[in-house]
């Protein structure tokens with residue numbers, strides 16, 4: 497073969513090969529870049545659930561579950577001790593919000609131990625709670641706390657929050673939704689977080705338990721709950737919710753929100769214990785803490801911690817009877833109910849006694865982790881909604897490329 501021809505062939509083949517590799521590389525990098533861009537979009541949207549109770553705030557993200565009292569304090573209330581610069585053993589954080597510029601607050605699990613009772617700012621009230629600045633601040637601090645686990649300053653959030661059932665789809669619901677949707681700028685321990693809530697759902701609190709007990713790991717809902725009728729008793733700090741759902745929809749005629757809760761039991765026990773011991777400093781939250789520690793003592797100090805175990809049966813029984821009586825007025829015929837769930841942190845306190853009083857042993861389910869059951873179900877819903885939104889975004893991003 498002609499040498500010149502062979503040389504030409506090699507030269508052109510080589511050029512084509514280089515061109516081909518170049519093209520492959522360019523297409524490859526475009527595909528990879530597009531994929532990365534889509535994945536980045538995915539990583540930026542977080543699913544959060546927040547249940548802001550009268551007693552405790554419960555919040556959850558993919559990183560953590562948080563439980564802290566629904567109580568704030570100003571940073572000033574900490575006081576300045578000579579050793580305060582060295583103190584590292586605490587579980588609260590310092591927050592600032594655009595809602596109240598220039599004022600620094602503290603909030604966290606051990607806030608009650610660090611600040612004297614008179615300086616604590618409770619958010620527990622039945623009156624226009626959702627318009628109160630303190631209530632809104634608490635929501636923002638919970639958002640900032642969850643945001644602080646993400647390594648970005650600016651995050652987008654799909655949020656599922658929950659309210660006492662009789663306030664869902666009312667003015668309270670509207671004003672809370674208006675406040676929550678949009679951008680929240682909160683500084684936590686000196687670091688600014690920009691939390692953009694792009695989607696808000698507000699649900700009845702007990703619906704979370706129905707979801708958490710009936711959704712599998714793939715977030716598929718058990719067919720039973722989509723057709724049957726269940727009554728849920730949610731034993732909260734300030735309220736007891738009796739809610740009946742058919743096919744996951746609340747039936748108002750078979751539901752009621754009772755404005756008494758575990759706090760009323762604590763208050764009765766505190767009064768009896770004060771009378772018996774003549775210790776005037778006993779506060780209902782000492783009783784609450786004694787129930788949570790399960791030692792049934794009111795720990796006023798290391799030296800003074802009277803036991804209250806002998807005082808708990810009567811108020812618990814009276815409470816259960818009262819709830820059953822009020823339930824019977826809305827659910828006159830229990831035969832139409834397929835099953836009962838006991839949930840809310842108070843189920844740890846009154847659960848056994850209530851089950852006894854209800855007399856529906858075979859049809860009653862005690863929620864796993866009752867204080868967190870509502871939150872866990874709503875978190876599953878937030879993930880479901882976030883994934884749906886992501887799928888839409890990915891589709892849009894992919895068609896644009």
Ligand SMILES: Nc1ncnc2c1ncn2[C@@H]1O[C@H](COP(=O)(O)OP(=O)(O)OP(=O)(O)O)[C@@H](O)[C@H]1O
Pocket residue numbers: 548549550551552553731732733734735736757758759784787788789840841842843844845867
């Ligand atoms: N493991 C536990 N042992 C004893 N008590 C508990 C436990 N967990 C929670 N509690 C108590 O149960 C009560 C109800 O807690 P929960 O968090 O359900 O109330 P909440 O949602 O804040 O109140 P509400 O529903 O009225 O707004 C609280 O007083 C809480 O301290």
Ligand SMILES: [Mg+2]
Pocket residue numbers: 549550701730731732733840
């Ligand atoms: Mg609750």
